[in-house]
Amino acid sequence: MTVYSAAHGAAPSRAARFTRRAAGAAGAYVLAILATAFFALPLVWIALSSVKSEADISAYPPMWIFTPTAANFEELFGKLKAFDALLNSAFVVCISTLLAMIMGTMAAYALARFSFRGKENVALQVLSIRMMPAIVSVIPLFIIARSLGVFDTPWLLIAIYALNGLPFVVWVMRVFIQDVPKSIEEAAMIDGCGRYEVFFRITLPLVVPGLAAVLVIIFMFSWNEYLFASMLTSSHAKTLPVLAANAIKPKAISWGLSSAAAVVMSLPVILLVLSAQRYLVRGLTLGAVKG
């Protein structure tokens, strides 16, 4: 009798708990989909606009079904020579990223493995370079560029992007290299490896996730950078953001063209970063938060 009543009493409460949990999950899905829509809708919208004709873009109410056209992309790559800008962007970003990573990783190794005075100032240095409004250094760089004859060449942008990325690399790689136990290196040295051999064959392979984290971040920042690029280039060394910003004229805006430019410019970095998503958080937080 008692057994029966206990079972009888438990059954509805279990059912109630189940319903409550199901309702909770349903609610979570509704909220999650709403939130995702808020972030995704503008992206879908721009992607659609990029394959609409100028007339379809100006239609109201907005058209969801239309005949797609490649005209915007044709104009972008034809008249606006977006391919040149794409190459410029790729060249500048790749070289500067490489430079920053080589110099930065070397410095990070020194900071992680040897002790000397002033070590702790590195944190402040990283921050101070992040804090610097681009505005502060863009004027002197503009003047210097003019006088050195490197205005409107990729070299100055490479130098600047490498500089902006450098403290990031140093800081994040330092955290990662410290994670590698010293004993592994020492064991290799006992086996007769030199310092450099140890670095390249033991330590470096172990910090590949760190390199990926840094690479993703500084690639993203350089690829998306506009202010320096707009001030220090005019026609030959123009990068994609500059080209796209120029497509927005104050009065007559070509919506289709600028949408196409937005898509072409953003897609590479979105694909790159999403493919390395698991390294993103550590890179973004200077290695402080494990993602």
Place this chain on the structure above:
Amino acid sequence: MILLAPAVIYMTVVGFYPLVYSAYISFTNYNPVQGREGAWIGLENYVTALSDGQFWHSLLLTGIFTVLSVGLSLLLAILLALLFNKQLPGFLILRTIVLVPMLVTPIAVGIIWRTMMNAEHGLLNFLLSILDIDPQPWIGSSASAFASILLVDVWEWTPFLFIIVLAGLRGLPASPFEAAAIDGAGAFRVFFNITLPMLRPVIIIATLLRIIDAARTYDTVYILTRGGPDFATDLASIYLQRVNFQFFNLGYGSALSWLMLLAILIVVLVYVKLTGFLRLASEKEPA
């Protein structure tokens, strides 16, 4: 030490030298367009700046913008992180989609929202019409432009805070939560007494990085409004850029940029002091 040399030399030559040069220009009347070669005028630029109402307006606007943008996106990011911390099927894909806005080139973000906010054929007014709300002028009117650029900034940067807070949540130890469950603590109490305090270090780091970036916002606002209408969105970086490259008052512009840097520096130092950021950043060293 040979390992350190390239980085240090590089940062000195490419980073430090322009700074010194910029500081020097800020004490001159350099203006290449008006043919002023840059005679030494001492503190005159800085004195002028003190009574430059436009500058203080833009600095104040930048301050309000930074506080509201970072505050709102942090709130939204925490809510989102709590939501997406549930491991339900399909959440991984949705979470990845939410990430995308922070990856989009800021210039493209500006383009996207200019089309969204277009008064005649923009998607936002269409969505409002479905909800039976009157169309809004968005960036077209000085009354709504500031709120509009805030909306864009929150859209763009909430994902940044979200992904960091989510990673922080995932990294929390399970035992305090189990203990709270045994004690029968409610969801709100668990959040305010356990989750939030344990997330503090993560939030402090992420927020600092956001504050620094928000204070320098330029690209999106340049595309959206160029500081207008009626200077309603004239952030400091936009105003400075106008002084420098529209009027070519490079001496005066340099002085203003140093004042802006000083303002950011003060905010950051106060923040670092109040939150103990540096201790946090170095505490993360491996045990």
